[in-house]
Amino acid sequence: MAKELITSAHVAELAGVSQSAVSRVFTPGASASSAMAKKVRKAADELGYRPNILARSLITGKSKLIGVIVAYLENQFYPEALEKLSKSLQERGYHVLVLMAKLTDDNVDQLLDTLLDYQVEGIVMASVSMSSSLAARCDAAGVPVVLFNRMQDDDRLSAVTSDNINGGEKVAQFLIAGDHKRIAYIAGWDGASTQRDREQGFLQGLNKAGMPLYARDVGNFDFIKAQEAAHRLFDHPEKPDAVFVANDHMALAVMEYLRQKRRLRIPDDVSIVGYDDVHLASWPSFGLTTIRQPSNRMVVETVNMLIAQIKDDNTEPRKIFLESPLIVRKSARIPDDWPDTNNTFDSPVVEQ
Amino acid sequence: MAKELITSAHVAELAGVSQSAVSRVFTPGASASSAMAKKVRKAADELGYRPNILARSLITGKSKLIGVIVAYLENQFYPEALEKLSKSLQERGYHVLVLMAKLTDDNVDQLLDTLLDYQVEGIVMASVSMSSSLAARCDAAGVPVVLFNRMQDDDRLSAVTSDNINGGEKVAQFLIAGDHKRIAYIAGWDGASTQRDREQGFLQGLNKAGMPLYARDVGNFDFIKAQEAAHRLFDHPEKPDAVFVANDHMALAVMEYLRQKRRLRIPDDVSIVGYDDVHLASWPSFGLTTIRQPSNRMVVETVNMLIAQIKDDNTEPRKIFLESPLIVRKSARIPDDWPDTNNTFDSPVVEQ
DNA sequence: GTGAAAGCGCTAACAC
DNA sequence: GTGTTAGCGCTTTCAC
Numbered sequence: 001m002a003k004e005l006i007t008s009a010h011v012a013e014l015a016g017v018s019q020s021a022v023s024r025v026f027t028p029g030a031s032a033s034s035a036m037a038k039k040v041r042k043a044a045d046e047l048g049y050r051p052n053i054l055a056r057s058l059i060t061g062k063s064k065l066i067g068v069i070v071a072y073l074e075n076q077f078y079p080e081a082l083e084k085l086s087k088s089l090q091e092r093g094y095h096v097l098v099l100m101a102k103l104t105d106d107n108v109d110q111l112l113d114t115l116l117d118y119q120v121e122g123i124v125m126a127s128v129s130m131s132s133s134l135a136a137r138c139d140a141a142g143v144p145v146v147l148f149n150r151m152q153d154d155d156r157l158s159a160v161t162s163d164n165i166n167g168g169e170k171v172a173q174f175l176i177a178g179d180h181k182r183i184a185y186i187a188g189w190d191g192a193s194t195q196r197d198r199e200q201g202f203l204q205g206l207n208k209a210g211m212p213l214y215a216r217d218v219g220n221f222d223f224i225k226a227q228e229a230a231h232r233l234f235d236h237p238e239k240p241d242a243v244f245v246a247n248d249h250m251a252l253a254v255m256e257y258l259r260q261k262r263r264l265r266i267p268d269d270v271s272i273v274g275y276d277d278v279h280l281a282s283w284p285s286f287g288l289t290t291i292r293q294p295s296n297r298m299v300v301e302t303v304n305m306l307i308a309q310i311k312d313d314n315t316e317p318r319k320i321f322l323e324s325p326l327i328v329r330k331s332a333r334i335p336d337d338w339p340d341t342n343n344t345f346d347s348p349v350v351e352q
Numbered sequence: 353m354a355k356e357l358i359t360s361a362h363v364a365e366l367a368g369v370s371q372s373a374v375s376r377v378f379t380p381g382a383s384a385s386s387a388m389a390k391k392v393r394k395a396a397d398e399l400g401y402r403p404n405i406l407a408r409s410l411i412t413g414k415s416k417l418i419g420v421i422v423a424y425l426e427n428q429f430y431p432e433a434l435e436k437l438s439k440s441l442q443e444r445g446y447h448v449l450v451l452m453a454k455l456t457d458d459n460v461d462q463l464l465d466t467l468l469d470y471q472v473e474g475i476v477m478a479s480v481s482m483s484s485s486l487a488a489r490c491d492a493a494g495v496p497v498v499l500f501n502r503m504q505d506d507d508r509l510s511a512v513t514s515d516n517i518n519g520g521e522k523v524a525q526f527l528i529a530g531d532h533k534r535i536a537y538i539a540g541w542d543g544a545s546t547q548r549d550r551e552q553g554f555l556q557g558l559n560k561a562g563m564p565l566y567a568r569d570v571g572n573f574d575f576i577k578a579q580e581a582a583h584r585l586f587d588h589p590e591k592p593d594a595v596f597v598a599n600d601h602m603a604l605a606v607m608e609y610l611r612q613k614r615r616l617r618i619p620d621d622v623s624i625v626g627y628d629d630v631h632l633a634s635w636p637s638f639g640l641t642t643i644r645q646p647s648n649r650m651v652v653e654t655v656n657m658l659i660a661q662i663k664d665d666n667t668e669p670r671k672i673f674l675e676s677p678l679i680v681r682k683s684a685r686i687p688d689d690w691p692d693t694n695n696t697f698d699s700p701v702v703e704q
Numbered sequence: 705g706t707g708a709a710a711g712c713g714c715t716a717a718c719a720c
Numbered sequence: 721g722t723g724t725t726a727g728c729g730c731t732t733t734c735a736c
Contacts, residue, residue, distance in 0.1 A: 004494075005413075007713055018723045023715060030715090033721060048492065053469045054406050054415060055713035059728045061357075063406060065449075074631075079431040086452045095466065097417075098450045100438045114447065117405045140400065142356075260636035279426075284612035285637050359729055370707045375731060382731090385705060407729035411712045710733080718725075 006049045015043035026051045057119060066094045066306065067115030070126040071103040075221070075249040076278040077295065078126060081148065084299040085124065092307060094121070101128050103189065103221060109134060116141055122306040124148050129191065130157070144309035144317070146302050149293070151193040151319065158309070158317040160301045162324035164197035164275075165204070167291040170326045171244050171273050172205025174289075177335040180242035180271060182214040186229045186254065188221040188246035195221070195246050198275055202244055214240055219250045226250035227257040234262060241270055242332065248274040248281050248290055255286060255331065271332035287330035294322050358401045367395035378403045409471060418446045418658065419467030422478040423455040424573070427601040428630040429647065430478060433500065436651040437476065444659060446473070453480050455573060456541050461486060468493055474658045476500050481543065482509070496661035496669070498654050501645070503545040503671065510661070510669040512653045514676035516549035516627075517556070519643040522678045523596050523625050524557025526641075529687035532594035532623060534566040538581045538606065540573040540598035547573070547598050550627055554596055566592055571602045578602035579609040586614060593622055594684065600626040600633050600642055607638060607683065623684035639682035646674050 008022040015022070017040060024030035025040040032040075043049075057063040066089055073079050086096045097118060099111045108125075112134055115123055123138060126148040138145045139156040147159040175183055185202060188195035206213055217233050219226030226245065230253075233240055245251035251274030258264040258272075266272055274281060277292035301320050309315045328334060360374040367374070369392060376382035377392040384392075395401075409415040418441055425431050438448045449470060451463045460477075464486055467475055475490060478500040490497045491508040499511040527535050537554060540547035558565055569585050571578030578597065582605075585592060597603035603626030610616040610624075618624055626633060629644035653672050661667045680686060 005713085009713080019713090020715080020724080021722065023713095024722085027715070031721065036721080048489065050465060050469055052410075052471060052713055054409050054471050055728090056715070057406050057728095058404075058410060058713085058730085059715045061728085073431040073435045076428075079425040083425045083452055086450060090451065095470070096450050098438055098448050099442065100435055113402060117402055118447070119404060119406050137400065256635050256637060280632075283608050285608060357729085361729080371729090372708080372731080373706065375729095376706085379731070383705065388705075404729055407712090408731070409712095410714085410729085411731045413712085706736085708733105708735085710731105712730085712732105714728085716726090716728105718723105720721105720723085 005052075006047045008049070008051070010047055011040060011043045011049045014047060015039045023051075061119075063119040063121055064094050065097050065118055065120045067097045067099065067112075067118070067120035067123045068126065069099050069101050069108060069111050069115070069123070069128050071101040072127050072221070073100075074223070075127075075247065075276075076280055077149075077248070077276045077293070080279070081126060081295050081299060084296065085126075085148075085302065088299055088303045092303065094307075103127065112138070116143065121310050122146070124302060124306065125150065127192070129193070142313065144306060146306050148298065148302050149194060151197065151321075156317060158305050158319065160298050160305070160320045160322070161194065161197075162291070162293040162298070163321040164194050164324075165201035167275060167324045167326075168198040168201025168203075168244075169205035170201075171275075171291065172202050172209070172211075174326060174328075174335070174338075175242045175244065175271065175273065175332065176206070176209045176211055177338065178242070178271060178333040179335070180333070182238065182240045182242070183211065184215040184217070184233050184240035184243045185213060186226060186233070186243060186245045186250060187216065187218045188250070190218075192221070194275075198246055219246070219253075221247060221250060223249065223253045226253040230254045230257045234258065234264075239270065242273070243270060244273045246275060248276040248278045248288060251275070251288055251290070251331075252280060252286060255288070266331050267333045273332050277327050281327075282329070289329045289332040290327050291324045292327050293324055297322055357404075358399045360401070360403070362399055363392060363395045363401045366399060367391045375403075413471075415471040415473055416446050417449050417470055417472045419449045419451065419464075419470070419472035419475045420478065421451050421453050421460060421463050421467070421475070421480050423453040424479050425452075426575070427479075427573070427599065427628075428632055429501075429600070429628045429645070432631070433478060433647050433651060436648065437478075437500075437654065440651055440655045444655065446659075455479070456543060464490070468495065473662050474498070476654060476658065477502065479544070481545070494665065496658060498658050500650065500654050501546060503549065503673075508669060510657050510671065512650050512657070512672045512674070513546065513549075514643070514645040514650070515673040516546050516676075517553035519627060519676045519678075520550040520553025520555075520596075521557035522553075522643065523627075524554050524561070524563075526678060526680075526687070526690075527594045527596065527623065527625065527684065528558070528561045528563055529690065530594070530623060530685040531687070532685070534590065534592045534594070535563065536567040536569070536585050536592035536595045537565060538578060538585070538595060538597045538602060539568065539570045540602070542570075544573070546627075550598055571598070571605075573599060573602060575601065575605045578605040582606045582609045586610065586616075591622065594625070595622060596625045598627060600628040600630045600640060602626070603640055603642070603683075604632060604638060607640070618683050619685045625684050629679050633679075634681070641681045641684040642679050643676045644679050645676055649674055 012019040024032045123145045217229035219229045274290040281288035364371040376384045475497045569581035571581045626642040633640035
């Protein structure tokens with residue numbers, strides 16, 4: 001139980017060499033004879049020595065730490081992304097300090113300060129936006145920030161999203177082609193760019209076809225609130241015949257509600273379309289038609305951009321919009337003339 | 353972009369005081385006059401100074417970092433737990449360094465070394481076991497380890513699980529009371545204590561009633577593998593009339609497979625019981641009967657134990673088994689004389 | 705209560 | 721190559 005720290009000095013003594021020799025052996029870019037290395041490694045193993053990264057970081061100024069602020073692990077999209085992000089960064093020699101925020105929270109300030117206190121070399125904000133004063137602070141500290149799944153008009157910020165406006169528009173086109181007449185929308189939290197962009201694209205698409213939005217309600221990206229929104233939308237004699245829900249997490253909630261509590265058939269009575277393409281969306285019980293956010297590529301771009309900026313101060317922040325295809329399954333009526341979509345019906349279920 | 357670090361020396365200069373005075377103002381337990389504090393805080397704010405935690409940690413030996421190794425975020429149980437764990441630790445002044453492992457991975461060694469390199473003050477292993485040599489190393493480093501959802505016979509390790517043996521036995525009793533005659537089991541990864549204990553309890557329960565296990569297959573806690581296991585189990589003329597699946601993640605996969613690909617009705621044709629009680633289990637589409645692992649309490653116990661051991665070296669590691677109730681829903685036939693269970697049917701769906 | 709000085713464990717100049 | 725020396729930014733004695 002006694003916390004007896006073994007330092008490079010101890011190893012040096014045992015190996016009969018200088019302390020700096022030990023350091024060199026354990027420093028990637030340093031030069032040491034193989035004889036030296038052998039001696040030192042032997043002594044180190046014997047004592048169970050490993051370099052203290054905190055001390056190293058203090059000197060080099062490189063903590064090899066990436067701060068990640070994430071809200072909303074309840075939405076399957078984020079655990080998936082977090083797992084990929086963390087693994088990807090690990091592979092590149094970085095490690096992840098994770099802080100949880102609340103979804104509609106403004107006091108991200110504190111969390112961000114904490115990250116900076118730990119001298120993180122970069123920050124990923126997943127499903128969280130930031131004030132421009134925060135952006136300024138990170139910029140001043142020389143710590144690059146990448147927004148993951150949020151877009152924001154600030155030159156100091158990088159951001160990776162799918163093309164949410166285009167995605168929203170595609171949904172409108174699809175529903176209109178499917179001959180729906182009373183098209184409703186359930187919105188996410190309006191503080192999120194994803195919500196605003198998806199809705200904007202959706203309205204744009206309806207507009208181009210001269211189709212009005214039949215009804216709108218708000219689910220704030222919350223499971224229960226989405227069901228409450230559905231409850232209100234369907235409490236009228238003339239019910240919507242299609243609902244675009246701002247993300248899959250809410251769309252699945254709405255499906256559960258409409259099928260189980262309202263006894264509505266999907267898509268016969270009402271079409272539902274979501275956004276994200278989380279794993280659950282492809283389960284046969286749901287077969288949710290949705291827009292796929294390419295989380296793999298989003299993570300790759302995030303990591304690449306972050307590391308590029310860490311490695312070279314002159315790398316400019318960028319915004320990346322990734323294409324996001326419509327995945328046609330069976331929760332929304334499919335237009336007769338719609339191109340064959342069997343190839344996109346990728347169920348994880350075993351084929352017999 | 354220039355990373356100009358602001359140090360306590362800069363603040364000291366601006367405030368016209370000594371560097372150590374600045375330190376004292378920012379050190380919780382230190383003594384400084386309020387006049388001093390005011391001057392220093394003003395200068396610090398002006399410069400945007402914040403103490404470098406790495407430097408502080410180097411001296412105090414307290415990094416305020418907790419390492420968490422987690423595999424398997426795909427299983428909803430873990431994101432839920434991770435979120436609670438992280439929030440709970442944040443509230444107590446600790447922060448979480450998260451490393452991802454593979455579920456059936458043996459090279460946890462490397463990950464653990466990395467954590468120790470960062471001078472974490474404690475470690476939580478979620479869904480991962482550890483070799484006794486690793487336990488020894490953590491013990492030697494004075495870093496307490498708590499296994500979350502894994503049990504292991506090592507005096508140096510703390511562990512928190514539900515009472516998996518008892519839980520497995522309850523399932524057996526329930527299925528037998530429900531008059532099932534061909535009871536099968538789909539196992540998780542056998543390297544996991546949860547798998548072994550649940551099966552042991554289950555077999556024990558069957559045994560007490562003189563009921564043989566009709567069939568057994570292995571899903572390794574994997575979604576697809578579980579469906580493949582179900583495929584094999586139901587490829588015989590005499591199909592099982594009940595299946596206990598080692599966790600909800602697999603149980604839901606099995607339900608999807610049996611209903612959608614086999615056209616079996618649940619529970620009319622076959623009863624399914626899972627383990628964990630993840631959020632999804634309560635969705636009306638599934639209504640999965642399962643054993644609830646009290647993740648809230650598991651997290652609380654984990655955090656309390658970890659911090660107790662960090663604060664006081666003499667605190668002995670402990671094993672904690674939490675009671676895990678059977679949650680009766682509708683995926684398994686309910687015995688006629690079974691006590692009323694309406695109260696445990698807690699669906700998140702809005703009531704009208 | 706405050707400043708001067710020492711040193712946490714390490715890396716990086718600098719001489720030899 | 722290798723040892724010596726000087727810090728990284730901070731906390732913590734120790735005098736005053």
